[in-house]
Amino acid sequence: MQNLDKNFIGSIPEFYDTYLVPLIFKEYADDLASRVLAGTSNKILETAAGSGVVTRALANKISSSSEYIVTDLNQPMLDHAQAQQPHRDNLTWQQADALNLPFDDHQFDVVICQFGVMFFPDKLIAYSEVNRVLKPQGRYIFSVWDCIENNVLADLVTQAAGTVFPDDPPMFMS
Ligand SMILES: C[S@@+](CC[C@H](N)C(=O)[O-])C[C@H]1O[C@@H](n2cnc3c(N)ncnc32)[C@H](O)[C@@H]1O
Structure with a gap:
């Protein structure tokens, strides 16, 4: 994979959200949100959140006492996502590399990642990071596309x- 493929910047966030999200990602986001809600979700971390399709599907369905931290490597994707999302006190936006999560150990009940893992250059490190920040018995829910x-x-x-x-x-x- 070319290095450029991890740079979701410039005009990409808007075009991604306008064309690719309804074509490919929206339905999976609704499915992922329902899986999150089916288990403990007091503290949620989303990685590679992109233009926010999962966040939009999930944020207004969680309890107001739940905490939801939304991250992506590329700040422009997060900026676009945040601009589409009504403000909620329990929602935090933070730039973060999934290979080096800026969070303490055993913080989250659930980590979610929709169609992001394919872009992580070192899968083992990325999965280890999830394991580190999850509470014991926490869940990692991710989707990935086939070849x-x-x-x-x-x-x-x-x-x-x-x-x-x-x-x-x-x-x-x-
Ligand atoms: C195909 S998009 C998926 C976005 C969103 N989850 C969705 O379903 O529409 C892949 C996302 O992975 C992000 N990404 C790529 N490398 C990353 C990394 N190392 N850490 C976190 N996010 C990364 C990109 O910025 C992009 O937003």
């Missing part, structure tokens, strides 16, 4: 976009 050959829509879109931009084909989904 592009098994994703018909993503494969077709990538191939079609590649014919339009043959010198710089978008590799985001592959």
Whole structure:
């Protein structure tokens, strides 16, 4: 994967949220939110939150006594997410690298990450970090996409976009 693929900056947050979120991510966000609510969720950490589709699906459903910290590596994605989200006292936005979480050990009941782990350059470190910040018996709920050959829509879109931009084909989904 090219290094550029982890830079969700510039015009990307707005285009991502406007086009990719309704096409791909919204339905999974609703599903993930329901899984969070099915268990203990007094203190929630979200990593790689992107433009906030999961946060929007979850924030207004948790108890006002729950704490929800929303993080992403790229501040522009978080800025976009925060701008879409009504203020809530129990919601905190914080830039954070999933490989080096700026939180103490055993803080969270649940850590969530929708379609972020594929972008983490060292999966073992990223999973270790989750294990470190989770309380004993805490839950890690994440989603990940399969290789592009098994994703018909993503494969077709990538191939079609590649014919339009043959010198710089978008590799985001592959
Ligand atoms: C495909 S997007 C998913 C965003 C959001 N969770 C969603 O479902 O729409 C991947 C996200 O991973 C973030 N990301 C990439 N590398 C990261 C890292 N090392 N730590 C935290 N976030 C990272 C990107 O900034 C981007 O917002």
